[in-house]
Amino acid sequence: MARAVDRGPTVIDDCLKVTSYFGERLRVGRRFYSELLLDTFEEHDVSSSILLRATGGFGLRHHLRTDQTLTMSEDPSVMAVAVDTPSRMNVLLPRLAELQPRGMLTVERARVIRGDVAPTPATPEHHVETKLTIYIGRGERTARMPTHMALCDLLQQRGVAGASVLVGVDGTYHGERQRARFWDRNLDVPSMVLAVGPSERMDRVLPELGPLLRRPMVTVERVRVCKRDGQRLEGPYNLPDVDQDGLPLWQKLMVYTSESHLHEGEPVHRALARRLRQTQAAGVTSVRGVWGFHGDHPAHGDRLTQIGRRVPVVTVVVDSSRRIAASFEVIDELTTEHGLVTCEMVPAMQYFPAGDGGRGGLRLARHRF
Incomplete structure (x- = not known):
């Protein structure tokens, strides 16, 4: 039975975020993998998940796809993000590794806030910079404007470094499956x-988010800001190749x-894909x-009155x-005037080369930094 979470007392839990990267036309038997993946999220009552269609990129085979080519229109890159408690996701992870024939899976730690949004308690690892991910419905409105615009206005007024709004084409919203349909x-x-x-x-801004959200759900993750508006602040984390357990x-x-x-003369994101490839x-x-x-x-x-x-x-x-x-040095070179660049540790990744079993693994590494 699908779960519906409405506004209520503040609930702060540890959670896991799983992200799958693959091509939209990837199949498992006669079914598209994206459909099978989202069905799996629905069957396991995953609290929040979202399927995002990409504008470009490449995977393990280094086949470059951009929205300027017919190949991209036939088989765009996609990414699916799912968030829930560690107990639920640990049951789901072996199933995802079994299902995915090609592409990449990553697992990251986060904290999730539901109900009345409040600051997370300080921990020994309390960090300098934070990434918030706020999950909302595409059509939610606050007063007379879309909720995503109201959120961006508030975050900018409070001195947040930046925010971007991404719209999904499928997913689960508080445990309920929600698919984009043409006549809907x-x-x-x-x-x-x-x-x-x-x-x-x-x-400080977290308690102000609650009144803007119909059914609040926010994740909090540690992040490092490496560049802002062309200014280099710090490099990526200086981490060992493996943790103490290998x-x-x-x-x-x-x-x-x-x-x-x-x-x-080329959009930065396209130049990045080409150079990093x-x-x-x-x-x-x-x-x-x-x-x-x-x-x-x-x-x-986008606005109706603008060109470009x-x-x-x-x-x-x-x-x-x-x-x-090495990737950061390329990014640094291509973001000399604009943009925001961040770095995060990913404690587990498994990738699936075509015709080969999965490499890497989904056991979460631990490293204090």
Whole structure:
């Protein structure tokens, strides 16, 4: 039976976030893997999940896909994100590893806040910067404006470094399956607002998010801001290849730019995919958003009166700790004027080369840093 979570007392739990990267036309037998994956999330009553269609990228075989080519229109890159308690996700993970024929799975730790949104208690690992992911329905409204715009306005007013709004095409919203349909308003199809900023500001803004949300669900993750508006602040984490138990450590870079941000006449996210492919990076996925802001720059998205696109684009790069530094140098070179670049530790990754069993693993590494 699907679970519905309405506003109530604050509930703060540890959770796991599982992300699957693959091509939209990937099949398992006669079925599309994306459909099978979302059916699995629904069967296991996963609290929140979202299927995002990418605008470009490449995977383990380094076949570059962009929305400028027919190949991309036939088989776009996609990513599916699912969040729930460790007990539920640990039951689900072996099933996901068994199902996925090709692509990549990552597992990350987070904390989830439901009900009346409140700051998370401080821990010994309390960090300097935080990433909030706010899960909402596509058609939710606050007063006279879409909720995602109201959230971005509030976050920018409170000095958050940046936020991007990504819209899904399928998923579960508080345990209920919600698919986008052509002749439907799709009000509850999942969307997510990704926001990055100093932890102390995030703690202050959290209680203000609740009144804007119909059914609050927010995840909190540790993050490092490496670049902001072309200024290099820090490099990626300096992590060993493995933890004390010999489990591999991975890292994820996220690059927040705009369709209008160019490098030598080419949108930055396309230049990134092309250049990182040349370095043999493990994989790159770029997802186009619908609204967002970075720093003091005005919030932006598509408008009927404008010529050209100004929507935000989020590019994700996942690789080994050893190789992530090389990817960051490419990103640093291509983001000399614009964008926000962050780094996160990924404690588990399993990848599935075509015709080969899965490599890596889904046991979560541990490393204090």
